[in-house]
Amino acid sequence: MNANDRRIVGFTMLGHALFHVYELSIPVFVVAWLDAFATTPATLGLAVGLGYGLVGLGALPAGVLADSRESRGLVVISLVGMAVGFGLLALAPSVVGVALALAVWGAAASLYHPAGLALLSRGTTERGTGFAYHGAAGNVGTVLGPFAAAVLLIFFDWRLVVLAFVGPTLAGALAMTRVSFDETAAVETGTGRPVTDGGPASLGELVGDSRRLFTGGFALVFGVVLLYGLYYRGMLTFLPDLLAGTSGLGSMAVGTVTFEPSRFVYAGLLMLGVGGQYAGGRLTDRIETARLLAATLASLTVVALLFVPALNAGVRPLVVVCGALGFLVYATAPIYQATIADYATAEVRGLSYGYTYLGMFGIGALGATLAGGLLTYAGATALFITLAVLAGAACLLCLRVVTAY
Known part of the structure; x- marks a missing residue:
């Protein structure tokens, strides 16, 4: 890289590491909130889903801004x-307060991915390597x-723990204001239209840009990401609580200190994601991306099905x-x-990532609500079978991209 x-x-x-420090610490706090507010997974799933949902709902206007x-x-x-x-979350007096604070967090978080990914795709000459390092850093955040x-x-x-997360992020934001670079160094459009031209000046232009974007393979890839978003959020939101309920991972006391082994298993699985993010990003420079995506989604289908017997196997x-x-x-993320990026031109790259994260984090946030409802009224087996169906459907749609485009 230059x-x-x-x-x-x-x-x-x-930026990516700090985003995920917040995003993936929330499920750890879910265990504490269930006890502190004496609520059900279904109710808390709605509260958490609101914050996660706004990450996606705000992604579309964020994508417009990124262009x-x-x-x-x-x-x-x-x-x-x-x-x-x-x-604000540290001051929340109830589940409603948690929902409102997470809404503020989610609205702000919605800006990151459209802006950060548009920057990487337009500014770096070695895009796959850039995505690999970006993804690996995100998983460092998911672990930390x-x-x-x-x-x-x-x-x-x-x-107090929630409040401790505030200072490092403000320090990071201050440091980032001092970095300078060329945001469009790697792009030549060849269309006579600059890479960023002020974005759509009217609703009509936005509709026109969106129509062109959804003509072709991008529409199918958007559907793949939407289904994956439901799987991702549905799988991770209540996983610490599910792990805590299995034999050998419940609360343990060492002297006067009580801790939850399940939380550390959760952090450990996210640590492996560092390697997954890096491997996935590097492979995109070597293998057709749609085929690679289909393979990872097929694997995630199997993993969801394996959770059903694994929860009772020790x-x-x-x-x-x-x-x-x-x-x-x-590995799926990069x-x-x-x-x-392969199915969107540079001129609307920000808009493309806006729609992507509308699907991934906006509609995908319903996965948290879905998971909470299934756990409350149907049980863990029903949840993991549903997640397998979502990943399998995404895989089939991705194979359609491969054959049609």
Whole structure:
């Protein structure tokens, strides 16, 4: 990578890591909130789903902004807003307060992926490698966030732990304001239209850009990402609580200290995602992205089905299945990000990622609500079978992309 590539990749690596520090620490806090507010998974699933949903619902306008403004400013604003949301979360008096604070967090978080991924796809000459490092950094955040939360919750009230997440993000945002780079160094459109032209000036232009974007393979890839988003959120939101209910992973006391082994298993599976993100990104430079995406989705279908017997088979088989999930679920991310770039022109790359994360985190947030409802009224087996169906359908749709385009 050249110097500009390295600055962009470093900038987005920090932003991606901080985004996931927040996103994947929330399920760890879910266990504490279930006890603190004496609520059900179904009710809390709605509250958490609101915050996660806004990450996706805000992604479309964020994508429009990413085609009209510098990505650096949008990323910095996103990080500051996420810190504010968690500051409010520490003050939440009820499940309603949790929902409102997570809504603030989600609205701010929605800016990150459209801006950060548009920056990577337009500014770096080695895009696959850039996605690989970006993805790996995101998983460092997914590990550090849940692990830090799990450790701190042993010794402190959840409100103090939530508050501890605010300072590092504000410090990171300040550091990022001092980085400079060329955001469009790797793009030549050949269309007479600049890479960023102010974005659509009217609703009509937005509709026109959207119509052109959804003509062809992008429409099918969008459907794949939407189904994967339901799987991703449905799988991870209540996984720490499910693990806590299995034999050998319940609460344990060491002297006067009580801790939850399930939280550390959860953090461990996310650690394997670091390798998954890096491997997935590097493979996109070597294998056709749509075929690669279909293969990972088929594997995730099998993993969901394996969870049903693994929950009753003891700690070791369950840890193995969790490890496979951690690697594969995050290997999928850079692969679908690169696939999106293959089916969207540079002029609407921000808009394409806006729609992508509308599906991934917006509609996908319903996976948290779906998971909470299934766990409350049908049980874990029904949940994992449903997740397998979602991943299988995404795989079949992806194979359609391969054969049609």
